[in-house]
Amino acid sequence: MKEWWRGGVIYQVYPRSFQDSNGDGVGDLPGIIERLDHIASLGVDCIWLSPITKSPQADMGYDVSDYKDVDPLFGSLQDFDLLIKSAHALGLKVIMDQVVSHSSDRHPWFQESSFNRTNPKADWYVWADPHPDGSPPNNWLSVFGGSAWEWHTGRKQYYLHNFLTSQPDLNFHNPEVQDAVLDTMRFWLERGLDGFRLDTVNYYFHDDQLRSNPPLPRDKDDTLKVNPYDMQSHQFSKSQPENIDWLKRVRKLLDEYPNATSVGEVGDDERGVELMSAYTAGSDMLHMCYSFDFLSPKFTAAHFRGKLETFFSSGEGWPCWSFSNHDVIRHMTRWAPHSVSPADLARQAAALVLTMRGSVCLYQGEELGLPETDIAFEELTDPRGIRFWPGDKGRDGCRTPMPWEAGPPPNGFTTGKPWLPIKHTQSALNVEGQNEDPGSTLSYYRELLAWRRSQPALQTGGIEFFDTPEPVLAYRRSAGNKDLICVFNLSPDARHITLSGVDGTPLEPVSNNATFIDEHLSLGPNGFAIVEVPAGESSVSV
Template sequence: MTEWWRGGVIYQVYPRSFQDSNGDGVGDLAGIIDRLDHIASLGVDCIWLSPITQSPQADMGYDVSDYMQVDPLFGSLRDFDVLIERAHALGIKVIMDQVVSHTSDQHPWFAESSFSRENTKADWYVWADANPDGTPPNNWLSVFGGSAWEWHTARKQYYLHNFLTSQPDLNFHNPKVQDAVLDVMRFWLDRGLDGFRLDTVNYYFHDAKLRSNPPLAALNGKPAVNPYDMQSHRFSKSQPENVDWLRKVRALLNDYPGTTTVGEVGDDERGVELMRQYTSGSDLLHMCYSFDFLGPKFTAAHFRGKVEAFFAGGETGWPCWSFSNHDVIRHMTRWAPHSVSAHDLARQAAALIMTLKGSVGLYQGEELGLPEADILYEELTDPRGKRFWPEDKGRDGCRTPMPWEHGMLHAGFTTGTPWLPVKHAAAALSVETQNADPNSTLNYYRQILSWRKSHPALVTGDIQFFDTDEPVLAYRRSAGNKDLICVFNLSAEERTVALNDIELTLEPVSHNAALDGSSLVLGPNGSAVVPAPAGEGKVSYSA
């Protein structure tokens, strides 16, 4: 099936924190291979590997120094080949992070480019002269704080870095850079990889005129923790030239039937708009995700608005929705204020992500209901956290190791000292403990993933929202002659929802829900899925 990705479920593995096989405290490819049975038991379609390529690890692998080598920290190319072989034998596809908007400053390309203004790679990165007073060429800022420009004494010019100073941006206006990146992708596809998660997919191109960004129109009345959030990034990213480049990426992937791409759109102002643009038709990316569902908002209007905005006007693109990943506070902590029970919230989040129209991204530990870990300053490794502590504690709290075994040192993740600590709250939710409990969050994820596969309406069917008041979210999923009506109480207080013109029965994945005549009684964070004849039924809300 060449379109396995459409409506598929992708499980993100953060290799550093999945399983350590050699006792050095860092997860590795051999550890992932050892734990493939767990991933297979969930019933997911694909694994997304966060960066495993050679890197000085200044940004945990998102600073690549050699695109065609596995970092020894994680293993070898042989280990990679074994992982692909074993995963495929279990019916699981594998995609990997492709971090090509920037490299490490230790990459040979940058070493050559920075040596002089006259060499074969002189314009492979974004270089610019200083203003007459020595200041940078414009006001662009780095995501990690400070100017996005760093002075280089050998070239007597500034270079662009949207992230760390050690992560110089490639110049995608140069066709030779594009060709080199396509060669990198081809190398991994030839080894049997099933596609790529494209890091910072809207950062590839910058404004060729280097125009300064305007200020953001509104900051919601709060001063920004990071000055980056005070700008509208009109010129430093999300440029129109990106679309033609993405066509080249898709053309390459078309030479490898059954492969896929999912692009990460980092743009708070235009997230869904760019998702639509980058996936429209059949010659761009297969899927994109943005940060729209990776923040604190937990309202019916928010979920409905973003999904409807993506599919407005019969859009032909395809989204991949996620609630957690390696860059954000875990949703079990972000959305806890809307719940009195982690048990209920975990199931509601699973039911919601599994019934929205689109593909699904799950982050390791999500199936356990892991909360954000409370990381101390002296335990930090994330450069963002070190820069903006304590208002922004960085990303280490969502990156702590997987808890595997009850009562074991470091919950069975490593026999050494883990690179980040395994906190008690996570250890108490170990895979071993939850495997033994039929009512655990882990077993609920297995149940709902299996159930979802038996309902085509949920994989590729249409979605139609009902008009309901907060905090109730309700929509119909339809395909062929069998519809499903999905109803969620996004609050910690009981709600009653009237379903008219249909005979009520509850699908087995419903949680904290009961029938009362023609009404659903939804307890705190209750969720219900009700079969319905095609095109029938009305939903109304009553407190």
């Protein structure tokens, strides 16, 4: 299967919240196996597992203490092997989070590195002497608040942590660290894994001179950020040029395993799309990358068009677009101000992300139209939310468990008390109820994904934008002798569009709130139309 990932659809499973098999309130690998039929029924190509490796769970698995074992919270290596076998039998590939920009402070590597300054792993993490006054070596800040430097009394030095103090950063300037990380990747590939989602892929390298970051330019009327991290331009603490050669080493390893793939997470608000392109440019780099550009509250035609055009104008790389994941407010809540009907917004978001040029990642529950869960402070588990409440309520609201069965919470997720609550709004959107409703959001996702699979233009074809004013986004997807004209009204008000040279009608059932008469297309609130036309014979105006 040549380049199955190019134009493929990945379904993100957050294991803690997918399905609990043993009643402890936390999802696990046997639970995922139990629900594989649901994932397969959607028509996706691949599953991405958020972290399942051993961890103290200070950051829900993104603090790894053993890279070569499954955390008992989720099961065992045998459960992992069965999951791979079961998924492959259903035609699903499996990738998993590889969290190697940092480890847990309980990892044996860090335990040895922190013992003294002369041990074999002394340089495996980023250590630095204090200034003469005892202050940290520079002004770098942690994503989770405060300085990115933590004092270690044993070594009488600071160590770097871009996230929690219990998540020390590995030193990728050391070739031994690179070799060790590649060895952990090979361990999972040998067990049949189909690739990796590389967490914080632009955080691997830091400036070896430890230069301080400059401030972000700020207008006089700008309010201060909730998190001071967002006030710096992170020119030296991440996204360093040395990363390119390292990612080539990762790709070289993956090329040893036919059909293995990689998706890099680029966390850089200033250079997101540019780094995505650089990290996927050519056959010796990563296969795909995504950034947070479409994981924000921005919902305009100019924003979507600008990011896509910037990416494809700068090289031959390949993106993987997503609208929701485990780190951001669900798009059904973020973009609600631009709609009057949740059902129409859910359909529009699905059609938009699944007709853009690139691969796609769908987050569990997206197919149900789940909005963000309203979490009270006393229910929080996320360290970010606890630190920055109430200005930033953290990530728990997008991580609440899947509602599977009809009835009251926990809706078949567990026989115990779920680790995060399932509340009424999410409970009402359960899988069982939507399975029985041909007009549900879940049914729409299945229809749309099945149709998309039959459209070469949407998998690998080109994209060309039409010049339309806000709030209309319109583009052509092309492959062979057939084009697809995709027109979206990104607003809660009706819009009227002229489609010149179009001899056809909006395709059913993939269009929504659309009426087409004599070249005049009327789109209701969050309406959209996808029209099939001969190649090159159409234009769009408003």
